[in-house]
Amino acid sequence: MDSTPATAQIIENKGSDTLVNLALAWAEAYMGLHPEVSISVTGGGSGTGIAAMINGTVDIANASREMKAEEIAASQANGITPVEHTVAQDAIAVVVNPNNPVNKLTLQQISDIYMGRITNWREVGGFNRPIVLLSRESNSGTYVYFLENVVRLGQDNDWLFSPDTLLMPSSEGISAEVRQNPNAIGYDGLGYVTSDQQVVAVAQDRNSPYVLPGVDTVNNGSYPISRPLYMYTAGQPTGDIKEYLDWILGDGQTLVTTLGFVPLQ
Amino acid sequence: MSGNRQNGSGHSSEFVVESTIRVLGLSTIGLGLLIFVFLLREGLPVLAEVPLTNFLDVRWYPTFGLFGILPLLLGSALVTVTAIAISLPLGVATAVFVREVAPNWAREILKPLIEVLAGIPSVVLGFFGMSLVAPLVRETLGAPTGLTALTGALVLAYMALPTIISVAEDALDSVPKGYRDGGLAMGATQWQTIWRVVVPAARSGIVTAGMLGIGRAIGETMAVMMVTGNAARMPLELDAILRPVRTVTATIAAEMGEVASGSAHYHALFALGIVLFLITFLINLTAARAIFAKRRRGGLR
Numbered sequence: 001m002d003s004t005p006a007t008a009q010i011i012e013n014k015g016s017d018t019l020v021n022l023a024l025a026w027a028e029a030y031m032g033l034h035p036e037v038s039i040s041v042t043g044g045g046s047g048t049g050i051a052a053m054i055n056g057t058v059d060i061a062n063a064s065r066e067m068k069a070e071e072i073a074a075s076q077a078n079g080i081t082p083v084e085h086t087v088a089q090d091a092i093a094v095v096v097n098p099n100n101p102v103n104k105l106t107l108q109q110i111s112d113i114y115m116g117r118i119t120n121w122r123e124v125g126g127f128n129r130p131i132v133l134l135s136r137e138s139n140s141g142t143y144v145y146f147l148e149n150v151v152r153l154g155q156d157n158d159w160l161f162s163p164d165t166l167l168m169p170s171s172e173g174i175s176a177e178v179r180q181n182p183n184a185i186g187y188d189g190l191g192y193v194t195s196d197q198q199v200v201a202v203a204q205d206r207n208s209p210y211v212l213p214g215v216d217t218v219n220n221g222s223y224p225i226s227r228p229l230y231m232y233t234a235g236q237p238t239g240d241i242k243e244y245l246d247w248i249l250g251d252g253q254t255l256v257t258t259l260g261f262v263p264l265q
Numbered sequence: 266m267s268g269n270r271q272n273g274s275g276h277s278s279e280f281v282v283e284s285t286i287r288v289l290g291l292s293t294i295g296l297g298l299l300i301f302v303f304l305l306r307e308g309l310p311v312l313a314e315v316p317l318t319n320f321l322d323v324r325w326y327p328t329f330g331l332f333g334i335l336p337l338l339l340g341s342a343l344v345t346v347t348a349i350a351i352s353l354p355l356g357v358a359t360a361v362f363v364r365e366v367a368p369n370w371a372r373e374i375l376k377p378l379i380e381v382l383a384g385i386p387s388v389v390l391g392f393f394g395m396s397l398v399a400p401l402v403r404e405t406l407g408a409p410t411g412l413t414a415l416t417g418a419l420v421l422a423y424m425a426l427p428t429i430i431s432v433a434e435d436a437l438d439s440v441p442k443g444y445r446d447g448g449l450a451m452g453a454t455q456w457q458t459i460w461r462v463v464v465p466a467a468r469s470g471i472v473t474a475g476m477l478g479i480g481r482a483i484g485e486t487m488a489v490m491m492v493t494g495n496a497a498r499m500p501l502e503l504d505a506i507l508r509p510v511r512t513v514t515a516t517i518a519a520e521m522g523e524v525a526s527g528s529a530h531y532h533a534l535f536a537l538g539i540v541l542f543l544i545t546f547l548i549n550l551t552a553a554r555a556i557f558a559k560r561r562r563g564g565l566r
Contacts, residue, residue, distance in 0.1 A: 130409040138328045139523035166494040183409050
């Protein structure tokens with residue numbers, strides 16, 4: 001009776017597919033440090049995770065977007081006040097071959113390029129060469145984010161990538177082609193970009209400054225192709241959940257870069 | 266007495282061995298059937314979820330409900346046909362060299378070497394194609410990117426070569442010596458004998474070699490996914506061979522890992538599998554018919 005039974009603390013963590021690999025990496029590292037805590041991570045999408053948090057079936061919801069007003073209303077109707085924690089930044093870098101003189105583009109130009117409206121580098125200040133479009137596979141969260149926020153310019157339309165877009169099965173596929181092909185343009189999570197690719201400075205529109213992605217420009221919001229990634233808890237976290245979130249915002253940030261995201265500091 | 270007993274046990278062990286082999290043989294066929302049934306079960310629901318006009322359309326954007334399989338089928342066809350157009354002449358020429366021209370000691374070295382080629386993992390060839398063949402295609406042929414249908418065809422041609430060489434070599438091997446002697450006796454040179462007598466006599470075996478090569482090429486996935494660029498475009502221009510394509514196999518491999526089980530996209534990928542299964546089945550059937558026709562003629566093997 002003197003020893004309390006070691007009941008494993010289980011933290012249920014569910015939501016965004018963009019965040020799922022990072023959440024898994026955090027969970028595995030944290031469970032290595034704290035064997036008494038058990039963290040279960042599942043994907044399913046931001047909406048799924050938030051709905052489960054509202055219903056009280058998960059402790060932490062992962063989301064790659066802010067909660068919508070109706071979701072907040074639904075949770076308050078359930079007696080839950082959701083608390084938002086920004087846990088990492090997701091930034092997408094646009095990359096070209098190091099020998100390409102084009103080193104800055106507006107969002108509109110990138111959209112035109114990826115929809116096949118601009119097909120020659122000459123039209124954006126480069127050499128007279130065809131543009132070769134590289135993208136991640138359509139099942140990647142990066143693909144969907146880039147489509148919605150860059151190709152579609154964040155508007156509600158049904159624009160799609162040009163059918164000529166090469167879909168690469170991996171980040172390595174994109175970097176290999178960008179490295180060796182002077183015609184190529186690609187995009188990927190900033191953490192995956194290697195130094196042998198040229199990162200393009202991006203402007204919101206023609207009158208805005210061109211900004212290179214980096215930890216500072218992403219965190220102050222001046223780089224246009226980036227978004228915060230969130231974890232939501234039902235009310236202010238306490239106990240094990242609080243300790244876990246504190247660890248994520250502290251030591252856990254070192255894992256962020258290895259998964260292609262941008263740390264908070 | 267003892268002789269009888271031995272006889273009896275001999276019969277019963279023969280029965281055991283025979284029925285074991287029969288069960289094993291039938292189970293292989295049964296497994297094949299089960300796989301097809303599974304494919305049908307997972308793939309056919311797509312017909313209820315996606316209109317046939319969508320399925321037979323030219324746009325494959327599965328994330329947005331566009332499941333047009335035509336660019337994928339044409340992509341597979343373009344890469345496979347080009348690969349065979351390259352590897353069949355090369356393979357038959359190699360087989361002729363190994364069987365008819367090379368001295369015995371060279372044949373002893375070449376035959377096992379060719380069989381070793383067949384054992385190179387496709388991902389290794391894909392990496393080779395990505396880092397060496399693709400830049401070569403871009404720089405020498407002026408393609409915008411080296412990840413093209415041609416690059417895929419070159420890698421596939423290399424992969425199909427060992428199959429084609431082995432089968433064609435067997436076919437040449439089974440041409441009776443009398444045919445060669447006859448040709449030479451009539452005053453034909455060695456080359457005339459080979460091209461006018463031996464190769465035509467082995468024709469059906471060479472057709473089989475080509476069919477098996479096609480079967481090998483159309484089903485290949487990893488190497489093709491790494492070098493063809495995977496753009497689901499309709500390869501209809503004259504220079505389509507120098508542009509990227511997306512094959513059926515690469516599509517299934519790239520998308521199956523992340524697709525939500527039971528969704529329309531999931532069923533569409535299995536439907537692609539059915540199409541691929543039917544195509545390879547038809548190819549193998551054609552190859553088998555060629556073999557049987559040859560046997561029926563009672564002549565050459």
